[in-house]
Amino acid sequence: MTIKKTLLASVIGAAMTTAAIAPFAQAENHLRMAYDADPVSLDIHEQLSGGILQLSHMTFDPLVRWTRDLAFEPRLATAWEQVDDTTMRMSLREGVEFHSGNAFTAEDVVWTVERLKRSPDFKAIFEPIASVTAVDEHTVEFTTEKPYPLLPNLATYIFPMDRQFYSGTDADGDPKDEIVKNGNSYASRHLSGTGPFEVTERQQGVRIAFERNADYWDEGSPGNVDSIVLTPISENATRVAALLSGDVDFVAPVPPNDLERIRKDEDTQLVTMSGTRIILFHMNQERVEAFQDPRVRQAFAYAINQQGIADRLMKGFATPAAQFSPAGYAGHVDGLEPRYDLEKAKQLMVEAGYADGFAITMMAPNNRYVNDARIAQAVAAMLARINVTVDLKTLPKAQYWGEYDDRVADMMMIGWHADTEDSANFHEYLTQCPDADSGAGQYNAGNYCNPELDALVAEANLEVDLEKRAEMLQRVERTLHEEAAFIPLHWQDLAWASADRVDIAPVLNVMNFPYLGDLVIAEE
């Protein structure tokens, strides 16, 4: 009798729970989002680009990740310690599974780092790592040739891949872990990570669909998004229209011209942030003799009104810059302000013997950075005031970079984001003495060369004491500023917009990798 009753009760109970769960299951939280482009591949080691890193954060987990204020947050690594100057030991999270069901172990990390060292795009930043070894199932040890203070920064790029899943050969007999830039590889079409989302459908250039990983390890994550469809909408106006009409819930980037429109709309919210990508002009000392005179370079720096560009052209969508490093970076020097002073600029030109000015050529892309061509026009107009005649040419990005590599103009625009989120990276690519063999100063279109600074940066890269290191990097920034090695314009702001019920603000960051696993959509 009692057994029967209990049975009956449990049956009714079960029926009630299913009844209670059913409507909840129907009210699935679906996120429709639109970016300006979709990831080029599912192989996260195929290209080092924003799109691929955004995909990585959705479908994989890094060992550590950046918080909003640029501190490190443990993810698949739970703790790390410096064993000695060249060795770092990391403890890994236990009980984590890949989408395929394979367990995550130290071997996967070793395998992933070795693959990164083979990737044409990533091998340069992983150069400092000499070896990785699995100490036990959940501990790895990184060793570097020389002391290297940026290992935790590198760990943000290590998204452990499923070693077993990517081992062996595919139907064509090609190894599954092969990295192919142009062609069909197993890894570019199949994905198994530990991340919050699994890819369920992908049609390149049209849509990519994700479903929440039911066994996601991070139970502390507030994220409640069950599925995502990402549509690339390259046309700015259409992307904004799709949000305003309610066809999508989350868009990025938001073009500056539409910021007001979204702010005014009642059902959408806008999040902006000062970015970390510096936009600057190089002055080529090899092509123009006058640029070898620091006074001329300073005159150029004094003649350009960064604040004006940020206010009027960018409509406040930029932070005027006087150095490479944005606030928060080790090398950022507080109080280094743009030095717009036209009188001073004219006076310096007179001192340098160019009172009558001279003529230069200038080149900039017209679809790479926000308002790039118009910024170049403004700079050209500002230089006219110190009698410098500028012959400006703007090009689509597809053509621009080839011209940039050939250094075909006297002043060229470039925007740079430090892959390592570290100040030294700016100098290494943009102002180090150019050397074709070592690849140093690869984008130094100014041909500025100061061996003392190069030595200082090299030294900083061996300095494990982060405070001392920051001091060195700040010294580099100050010298570059004094010598006017280049003309910094601004750090381009970032903007995202979403429907009100999608709470995007907590998951956004200056790297522009939204942590969508933690995204919360308000229940209706």
Add this chain to the structure above:
Amino acid sequence: MIAFLIKRLFHALLVMFVISVIAFAIQDNLGDPIQQMVGQSVPESERETLREELGLNDPFAVQYLRFAAKAVQFDFGYSYVFNEPTTEVILRHLPATLELVAASTFLIIALSIPIGVYSAIKPRAWLSRVFMGVSIIGISIPVFLTAIVLIQLFAIGVSWSPFPADTGWGAWLNGLLTTDGGMPAYGRGDPVPVIGTWETNFASLEGLTYLVLPAISLASIMLPLFIRLIRAEMLEVLQSDYVKFARAKGISPRRIYFLHALKNTMLPVITVGGVQIGTLVAYTILTETVFQWPGMGLMFLDAIERSDIPLIVTYLMIVGLIFVITNTLVDLIYGLVNPTVKLTGKPA
């Protein structure tokens, strides 16, 4: 007839050959595909290896011959962006474009013939004047703007209330100036699969709603042109002797207009129409970009932006082929409508 078709086939081959040579010749100006494939911080040595692998360092003639040797076996190479054979990529994007063009063509035919004929029969009626006025505006507004305005009006919605809302007439006038929006602003939604890679928007009402705005904006370029063309032709035909004679004979105006006059009006319209359908395919580049319609136009623009040279070359050749085919079809139809035209130009 067969001689004519064979001649046209050679035409097509010649056009495709010329296009491929031109496309190959300008590829250096299309940008560096390597730049698009690698991250910014990748060293030059890696880029050089990749360039060598793709054979981009070879001289023009070598690259072209390598391409041509494969092209004659219908192998047009691999797309750099999609990592698939270019023909497959284009085939996958083709149905979306063809559906869009078909929907626009339907709109153009369904609207231009009645409107054109009406304004020719009653040239002084106020409605005719409205049609002509609107069509002038239609011709002068770029398709890009039409598309954005359509999205604003029917996808986002506009609310504008310049009149006092508390009075009956004010509320009514405000209502006229307010649209609800609600139409989809981009993409194809979830088209229904038919065969292989062909998915259709025609199979469901929901699919059709996605098609409406892009089809209207694409049609907006050609519609005014056709209305004016039909009107002008019809006016001319109505002045001709045989129409006057038919009238004198007492044949009903209906019969004269729609049987005798319309038939002769349509001759030049078919010629222009055939050429314009090719142009319509070209205009899809703009429409598809604004509406993010996943067809060939959008794909082509993407390919240009990413310097996907094999895809660009294949697309141009296929568009050339489409032009030749539509022209051939027009000539065939022309022969049917007007038996005095000889296809081969020789006495039959």
